[in-house]
Amino acid sequence: MQQQPVISMQGVTFGWEKSPILDIPDWTVSKGQRVFLYGPSGSGKSTLLNLLSGILSPWQGQICILEQDLSRMKAGARDRFRARHLGMVFQQFNLLPYLSVRDNIALAHYFSPESNDDPSWLRHILERLGLTEELLARKASDLSVGQQQRVALARALLNRPELIIADEPTSALDTELRDQFMQLLLSCVKETQSTVIFVSHDRSLAEYFDIHQDLRALGKAQEAQPC
Amino acid sequence: MLMRIATASLWNRRLTVLLTVISIAVSVFIMLGVDHLKNELRSSFGRTVSGVDLIVGARTGPTNLLLYSVFRIGNATNNISWQSVQTLSQSKEVAWSVPISLGDSHKGYRVMGTTADYFTHFKYGAKQPLEFAQGHRFDGEQQVVLGAEVASKLGYSIGDSIVLSHGSGSVSFTHHDRYPFIVSGILAATGTPVDQTLHVSLGSIELVHSSGGHANHAEEDHDHESTIHEHKAHDALTPESVTALLVGLKSRLGVLTFQRKVNQFADEPLLAILPGVALSELWQMMGMAERALALIALLVLIASLLGMTTMLLASMKEREREIAVLRAIGAHANFVLLLIELEAILIALAGALLGYLSLAGLLTGLQHWIAGRFGLFVGGLPLSGSTLAYLGLIVGLAALLALVPAILSYRSALSRGLSVRT
Structure with a gap:
């Protein structure tokens, strides 16, 4: 079970301008692994996530997710692949503020119509994350940050993605909410058996994860100017 | 979504x-x-005039003739002699003809001399005839039929007395105040220049001009009774000339032939226009x-x-x-x-x-x-x-x-x- 690689990067370089800010000769994450990725700001964390999600394409090299080569897919296919197999949670602004919570969650299904519409699973995660009917009817902008993050997690889990990418999802939360969120995240991915890439500069969260990975150690990653 | x-x-x-x-x-x-x-x-x-096959006037531009005869815009430079009017009216193609005479005004509204037939033959819109909101046609001289707007704007009603002015401006120095007119009828609104027109008989126009400003007949001497008598005589009095002649033909097929006939009229230079054609030129x-x-x-x-x-x-x-x-x-x-x-x-x-x-x-x-x-x-x-x-x-x-x-x-x-x- 540990053998199947979920992420495999070979000789990947990427940069915004002339000099590369990411240079990853070889990196593999196996199925079910929970990876804590850390590094100082500007070390290319967000860029790495953009590459993993197929939104940006590397200058060179090969990125395979679930043994599929992203660079061989067309843009539209990459988008559908992302909708179906990846769940993403960001630091903040995960939701369209003017849509209802219910519609925000439904978006995940809208962009991945081929994944099964499983009402019992939806009910399960809503209950699991404490999203009540009353909350679902509200506009996303009316929710507290903690509630918004739980909605984002529900949406990320809706299609039972193989890979969950979380980019500083707790940095806007206070300690109590942060711990609560981590518990929920980890118990949920246990159910979906998803692989997790968790990016944070908060080393105290590392205890939740099996693998700790310093981004700078991935390769000759260079200091980039903060943007 | x-x-x-x-x-x-x-x-x-x-x-x-x-x-x-x-x-x-x-x-x-x-x-x-x-x-x-x-x-x-x-x-x-386009609705302003209908049922009129041809408009005949002195030779001028077609648009000009249309503007002054129908829309009361501008002035005629020349008139048609009464003799030509008679000749044309008696042509075998003509079903009816109505002469009109312009040139006087009342408080900025045009006064039009015509015959009582005007109210029968002149049509507007989809061949709608003129209708009286109140009263009746003018009956002889010194009676006037008002357009709807003239009556409502100036606040006239049946029986009121009106003095006409010479010329078409709203300010005129020559008032025909010796010959006041009595309102005999008020037309229903038509949405055409008819609403802004005062209609009198051709004879009245002649009378006003012969005795008012120009005073050829020196009627000052006449007493009231004889004036009335004189008016009766004037009923038969024919004008020397009119501004234009509205013509209806027996058959519309003959319009172009008759138009050519008018344009080649030997006695005086005339112009006949088809209202529709002249409108499109406008x-x-x-x-x-x-x-x-x-x-x-x-x-x-x-x-x-x-x-x-x-x-x-x-x-x-x-x-x-x-x-x-x-x-x-x-x-x-x-x-x-x-x-x-x-x-x-x-x-x-x-x-x-x-x-x-x-x-x-x-x-x-x-x-x-x-x-x-x-x-x-x-x-x-x-x-x-x-x-x-x-x-x-x-x-x-x-x-x-x-x-x-x-x-x-x-x-x-x-x-x-x-x-x-x-």
């Missing part, structure tokens, strides 16, 4: 959106209004002004659509986050492009609809007021082919202009990735 996001996003920015919608509505209002008014004016002008002249108005309407529209584009562009910055969220969930960059296009189309549609409805509502509400005020009959606003074409053009232009923010968003969605630059 695309629709739901677009509507929710617009609702979220409802104040800006509302203002943009209103600015588009205003331009649609102007554009459709100009177009509609143009068409209605055309048909209103519209060709008006074409320039029409096009200028249409151009202005188009420019106003473009300005308001540019305003919409500006609004969409201005909101791009705050929408970067939305776009990042959509991309992360799996939306293709096309989705972002479509979303912005759809929002623009919705705004344009709402603006077009609002503009159309307010114009239609206003026209319906003000129909009577416009008819009374300007003598123009402006019909309601039908959702005709040309109106739909205009609305389609507006939405199409909006979609085209929205491509600017849409393509910018599309490109930033592709290149920027999920991070929002702050």
